[in-house]
Amino acid sequence: MRLRCPSDLVKARKLIRSRYDPKKTCVTVCCGTGCLASGARDVAETFRKEIDRRGLRPRVNLRITGCHGFCERGPLVVIYPKRIFYQRVKVLDVDEILSQTILKRKIIERLLYVDPMTGKKIVYENEVPFYKKQRRLIFGNNGRIDPTKISYYIALDGYTALAKVLYKMSPQQVIAEIKRSGLRGRGGAGFPTGQKWELCRNANSRLKYIICNADEGDPGAFMDRSLLEGNPHSVLEGMIIGAYAMGAEEGYIYVRNEYPLAIKHLTIALKEAQEWGLLGKNILGSNFSFRIRINRGAGAFVCGEESALIASLEGRIGEPRPRPPFPAQEGLWGKPTNINNVKTWANIPLIINKGARWYSKIGTKTSKGTMVFSLVGKINNTGLVEIPMGISLRKMIYEIGGGIPNGKKFKAVQTGGPSGGCIPARLIDLPVDYEKLTRAGSMMGSGGMVVMDEDTCMVNVARYFLSFTRDESCGKCTPCREGIKQMYEILDNITKGKGKESDLGLLKELAQIVKDSSLCGLGQTAPNPVLTTLRYFPEEYLAHIKDKRCPAHVCQDLIRYSLIVEKCIGCQICNKACPTGAISGEKKEPQRIDQKKCIRCGACYEACKFEAIRVE
């Protein structure tokens, strides 16, 4: 079907909706990457087969959707219209769900979610605290649509914003609206989007490009992927509107090669949008034409930086270059180019549909709208969380995240990936917005939020991030290439008990130099994990240096495993688990650990069921 004018779109929407009965039972299975890894594909296939076998097709629909966000409890199954919420569903549960819940309307207790804070069982999706406290403006539709069919997106008012822009707004009006909304880039730095667009709009060139940066490289962050997998058309619509506003005829999506499902869904979405006349020549019958190509990244973190990304698109190695000139002046193939993050693009249709005034009421004074975080690490409810800017870390971690597992103590939260910092427990009431996070020494980044508990060693974490940035530095400028390496070596020494007190001063000095003199964002922000851990956890550094002790029992050179004789029953499980034969002893007698042979791999500690092994 090719739509030739806005009224065609309205008609198509009516037709799609008329074919869909909202009261009909629909089983939705989340098939985002997290749920797939937990076995969702088999669950969905079993549903398909069983629905057919029982002849339930006229009564029950099956819908495979993108990521719902609550990865911790996957595979997730939600049964519409009531939105009965089943979690950790296995293939063997499918038969019972069909015979009990679908046919007899009985709830299966065992598959319900138990709130870890209250111990209460919850039946409906909208009552799960993880979802209830969120404001899912750009992620909400993920659970409702089949991302491989454009009709679902259109039924939920998709491409309405595009029609409005093409027929009722001038490019300048679009830019003014985005400026008024207060939207800032969701990729990390938070540059005002409208202003960025205006720079590109005003650049003097017939050819212009726009790029969607989907090279999501921060470890522990996967919201861009989930959006591309679960609702690709929302990103495309944002890009088409942006292209119209800036006067670009060609766009690229630069997506991580490690995201095969996102690439697949994007490819389908592009094809469908083209077939429907929403992309390509004379979009919706207007004079405006625009096309989009997908480029797969080849595995380089630095390519998330815009000038490196452009170099990579041009077929060169991903090395950043000094700016100015900015990409808005001289970008891809030397032409004015605008680059925005996946989530930034997805916000655009929303702003156009609901208006800048509405949008700017959400969030704080300087940070507008919602932000999507991936809440991971030592947290009960791992998953994707969309909240209005400005809510506190406490609310994120305890009310949405369900607190820390195994009754452990919350220690710090790391935001912004390798470019961000660690925020300590005492700042837990800090509201989340661009400025507040920066002032605390961290940054918003693209939305990774890694929770750490008392068993996390902050020196080790700082070393981890530096090993990451050391490996990912492109090597072009000296401060980043050499500075990070030196800092890493100092930290490595400290974790091995070879640190000196003077190292701390040296670390700070080096960090400042790397920050001030590196060429691009990678080097300029790489010292942040070190600086924040030094600032908030100096006592941990000193324990490693002075007392040769790792308080969290993580750094292997500073710990030893020993046996608690009174607790050991001589089952010899540890003995068998030990890879170096360091544990000896008679059966039913307490065992012994030979410290000379012990390599501190932790296998005995993990294997012992009687807590008879101690870490010191």
Place this chain on the structure above:
Amino acid sequence: MRKIDRIIKRHKKKGALVPLLQDVMAEYGYLPQRTIERISQELDIPLSQVYSLATFYKSFSLTPRGKYLISVCLGTACHVRGAPRIVEKLERDLGIRAGETTKDSKFTLETVNCLGACALGPLVVIDGKYFGRINLSRLDEVLKDYLK
């Protein structure tokens, strides 16, 4: 026509060097030297430039991979949940370092920055199959099936 020439033909335009190498990887599992030389000749690009790309990006490999690819996620969430010890164990058991292939060409061990399945951390992927919430003893069980 040879496989490599077909791939080159498909990409014979400006800037397509990265996608070209990606297709060669998909076809051969690595970048054989003769394909790199051929690309340099056919596209009239200095050999050094093709090599610089092939060694800059992590998804390119100049050596063949083993029968099974074992990837251990070392993203932050997996890291704080103990992934480094999983890597150490694999290195010990397989007798290779991360990034290497066993002598019998059976296993290649690699670490990846983040697979984005943080709820399942620590996470090991063997030939596309996910083994989530892994620990040292479960890893033993999993490996047993592949070591046979």
